[in-house]
Amino acid sequence: MLWDDARVFLAVARKGTLTAAARLSGGGVATVSRRVDRLEAALGVPLFVRHQTGYRLTDEGEALLPKAEALEHAAQAFEHQAAQESGVAGPVRLATAENLANPIIIPSLPALLNRHPQLELEIATDVASVNLHRRDADLALRMVKPTRGNVSVRRLATLGFGLYGSSRYLETRERSADSGPLDNDSFIGWSEAQSHLPAAQWIARSLRNRAPALTTTTLSAQLQAASAGLGLAILPHFLARDAGLQRLPVELGVDQAIWLVIHSDLAQSRRVRAVADHLVTVIHSLRARLSGED
CATH class of the missing domain: 1.10.10.10 (Winged helix-like DNA-binding domain superfamily/Winged helix DNA-binding domain)
Structure with missing residues (x-):
C-alpha cells in the first residue's frame, strides 16, 4: 500500500x-x-x-x-x-493582509519559530506592491486568486463580512418610515484607491450619491471608526465581534476566499514548506471563526 x-x-x-x-x-x-x-x-x-x-x-x-x-x-x-x-533555516518572506497578520498569523508564530529556530521570517502587509512572480515574496495569503504567474494556489478558508456599527451608533441612528432601511445611515467608506474592493462598491451603491461620513485606506481604521460610533462599516465578522460591534441583518454578498499562493520554484523548499504547512494548520483551525459561523 x-x-x-x-x-x-x-x-x-x-x-x-x-x-x-x-x-x-x-x-x-x-x-x-x-x-x-x-x-x-x-x-x-x-x-x-x-x-x-x-x-x-x-x-x-x-x-x-x-x-x-x-x-x-x-x-x-x-x-x-x-x-x-534538515535544520529548516533561512529567510522566508510572507505577504499577507494586515487584518490576517496582526490578529491571527503573528500570535501563532511562537510555535513555528520554536520548532524551527533558524527560520528567518519576514511578513509584508503592503500586499499591493508585492508580486510573487517577481520574487517580491516567497508565499502569500491573499483574498484575490491569482490568474497568472508561476505560482501554485490553494484555497484555505472563507473570510466572511457583515455590516457593523457600535451599540452607541445603533441606539441613536435615525429611522424614517418614508425612506429605505439604510437611507439615513452614515457609512465609513474607502478612498478612491480602494474603490475596487467589493465592500467599497457595496457602500458606494448604498450611499446613492451621498458622501460617506469618513473614508479610510485601511481596514484597521475602518474598525476604529465604527467603534467610535462614526457610522456603519463592512468588516470581517471575527474582527467586528472581537471589537464588540453589532451586526445589522443585511446580506452583503462580499465574502472573500483566503488563498495560499506559493511561487512554484519554491514549493519544495523546506523553509517555505514549513511556513506554508504552518499557515494551513492555523487557517484551517480557525475556519468557522473566519467565516463567521462560530
Missing part, C-alpha cells in the same frame, strides 16, 4: 464523503475516487459501501483501518525527524 493511497483511504473513512475527504487530503474529488478504486483493485477487496449519503467502511475496510493508521503515524514520525535533521 502506498502512503498516498493510505492517506486518501483514511480521509474517506474519517469524513464519509468524497468531497469532505478531498478537502482534508488537499486533492480533488476525482483524484480521491480514483485512488480509492485503485486501492480496492490492488487489494482485491471492497473497502467501502457506496451510498447516496456517503461512504461506509466494509468489514475488510475496518480490518485495514489500524494498518493505515500505523502508516500514518510512521509517516508523521518520519516527517518530524526529517524536519529536525
